[in-house]
Amino acid sequence: MFTLAEENYLKAIFHLENDYGAGVSTNAIADKMDTRASSVTDMIQKLADKKVISYQKYKGASLTKKGKSIAVNIIRKHRLWEVFLVEKLDFQWDEVHEIAEQLEHIKSDELIQRLDLFLEYPDFDPHGDPIPDRNGYIKPTEKKLLSKLKKNQRGICVGVKESSATFLQYLDTRKIGIGSSITVIDKEEFDQSMTILVSNKQFFITKKIAENLYLKTI
Amino acid sequence: MFTLAEENYLKAIFHLENDYGAGVSTNAIADKMDTRASSVTDMIQKLADKKVISYQKYKGASLTKKGKSIAVNIIRKHRLWEVFLVEKLDFQWDEVHEIAEQLEHIKSDELIQRLDLFLEYPDFDPHGDPIPDRNGYIKPTEKKLLSKLKKNQRGICVGVKESSATFLQYLDTRKIGIGSSITVIDKEEFDQSMTILVSNKQFFITKKIAENLYLKTI
DNA sequence: TTTATTTTTTAGCCTTATCTAAATTTAAAG
DNA sequence: CTTTAAATTTAGATAAGGCTAAAAAATAAA
Numbered sequence: 045m046f047t048l049a050e051e052n053y054l055k056a057i058f059h060l061e062n063d064y065g066a067g068v069s070t071n072a073i074a075d076k077m078d079t080r081a082s083s084v085t086d087m088i089q090k091l092a093d094k095k096v097i098s099y100q101k102y103k104g105a106s107l108t109k110k111g112k113s114i115a116v117n118i119i120r121k122h123r124l125w126e127v128f129l130v131e132k133l134d135f136q137w138d139e140v141h142e143i144a145e146q147l148e149h150i151k152s153d154e155l156i157q158r159l160d161l162f163l164e165y166p167d168f169d170p171h172g173d174p175i176p177d178r179n180g181y182i183k184p185t186e187k188k189l190l191s192k193l194k195k196n197q198r199g200i201c202v203g204v205k206e207s208s209a210t211f212l213q214y215l216d217t218r219k220i221g222i223g224s225s226i227t228v229i230d231k232e233e234f235d236q237s238m239t240i241l242v243s244n245k246q247f248f249i250t251k252k253i254a255e256n257l258y259l260k261t262i
Numbered sequence: 263m264f265t266l267a268e269e270n271y272l273k274a275i276f277h278l279e280n281d282y283g284a285g286v287s288t289n290a291i292a293d294k295m296d297t298r299a300s301s302v303t304d305m306i307q308k309l310a311d312k313k314v315i316s317y318q319k320y321k322g323a324s325l326t327k328k329g330k331s332i333a334v335n336i337i338r339k340h341r342l343w344e345v346f347l348v349e350k351l352d353f354q355w356d357e358v359h360e361i362a363e364q365l366e367h368i369k370s371d372e373l374i375q376r377l378d379l380f381l382e383y384p385d386f387d388p389h390g391d392p393i394p395d396r397n398g399y400i401k402p403t404e405k406k407l408l409s410k411l412k413k414n415q416r417g418i419c420v421g422v423k424e425s426s427a428t429f430l431q432y433l434d435t436r437k438i439g440i441g442s443s444i445t446v447i448d449k450e451e452f453d454q455s456m457t458i459l460v461s462n463k464q465f466f467i468t469k470k471i472a473e474n475l476y477l478k479t480i
Numbered sequence: 481t482t483t484a485t486t487t488t489t490t491a492g493c494c495t496t497a498t499c500t501a502a503a504t505t506t507a508a509a510g
Numbered sequence: 511c512t513t514t515a516a517a518t519t520t521a522g523a524t525a526a527g528g529c530t531a532a533a534a535a536a537t538a539a540a
Contacts, residue, residue, distance in 0.1 A: 143368070146368045150365060158352065
């Protein structure tokens with residue numbers, strides 16, 4: 045059995061490996077978890093002892109098969125609870141992350157199986173992230189960052205990369221959400237800012253925004 | 263903010279005060295929490311510092327107003343989650359306690375308010391225990407232990423005192439549940455055992471069973 | 481290829497929540 | 511009213527998870 049802290053480390057390492065490739069640095073973990081490098085060193089040694097990561101001093105950490113399976117299960121729980129909060133309890137998509145961070149650590153396989161059934165086996169969470177199935181399988185989805193699109197290209201928003209409340213609220217005020225059709229009207233070479241069209245309105249967005257919106261191009 | 267351990271102590275003290283009157287002993291707490299008296303002494307000193315219990319050395323502990331309010335809120339959460347598990351996720355009444363023990367510590371007032379609404383403001387949990395309202399008010403219910411009834415008296419089962427899986431499964435096999443009509447056919451002076459009638463079947467039950475079933479007499 | 485800088489690890493300390501063993505206080509019994 | 515027993519508290523340890531400061535290793539720069 046794994047502690048809360050251990051579970052959170054595994055989750056962080058999983059996300060970091062996903063985003064930046066295998067072998068994550070001590071500092072990257074410390075950064076993500078808002079803790080100190082020395083604390084990370086301690087914990088990854090413990091996790092290596094438990095065979096959930098492979099780790100050599102000074103060489104960074106990688107999840108083992110077992111570690112990845114634990115991490116994916118936590119992510120599955122997190123995303124299922126988010127669906128529950130939005131679909132059943134009528135929370136907004138920017139309000140659910142913190143609560144799901146707590147709920148994801150509840151230990152009961154039966155609970156999650158029944159919750160999954162109750163929610164009718166959803167494929168995506170409210171932010172467009174795929175929900176791993178019971179075996180940890182994550183259906184691959186072809187999605188592209190808005191920032192990769194060129195002038196005049198078009199797509200449907202299928203997810204957000206960052207899901208902080210501030211970013212999601214920014215999107216809300218512009219009526220951008222999962223399912224929105226987005227067209228790149230213009231793109232500035234200099235700073236990668238864009239003018240986009242969303243439901244007949246034009247918006248100016250910075251590079252940072254474009255790098256946090258996932259589209260499915262049409 | 264209170265830690266998991268602190269919350270569990272407050273809950274235990276609340277239940278003990280409820281069952282045996284104000285001022286609970288160190289040993290009683292240790293017993294209930296399956297820990298050592300010395301650990302209890304440490305913790306109740308911490309809780310006293312935080313003004314959630316009043317405590318004098320060697321004299322036992324009592325919840326303050328603040329401590330009681332925290333305890334009742336945890337119990338409210340526990341019972342609401344139990345209703346959710348049984349009503350929405352189709353768990354059996356003997357399967358929900360352990361999961362609710364975890365869920366009761368999730369911190370979000372908004373969550374509980376919305377859960378309460380989603381469940382349509384239930385008054386009782388699956389074991390017949392009353393659910394405190396948002397202000398901590400517990401509706402007083404007139405219920406009586408089956409063991410207090412005399413020969414030929416009758417009542418409707420409205421709750422169970424103990425809610426361990428083994429006891430609940432014992433009741434299940436005899437088709438005794440919330441709502442069951444129970445009549446005392448005979449009562450043995452010597453050992454307080456009883457013969458009872460439940461849906462046209464007679465059962466022999468020990469004192470211990472009778473002391474864990476709450477009835478509303480008619 | 482040395483030197484400087486950054487990254488990572490080690491060493492030592494703190495807090496929370498436990499424990500055992502010993503000491504102390506209260507309650508019970510003779 | 512002592513003595514014994516039971517209950518409670520104190521003292522000292524331990525394990526988890528975190529921190530700071532210093533040491534060591536790896537990387538980058540000169």
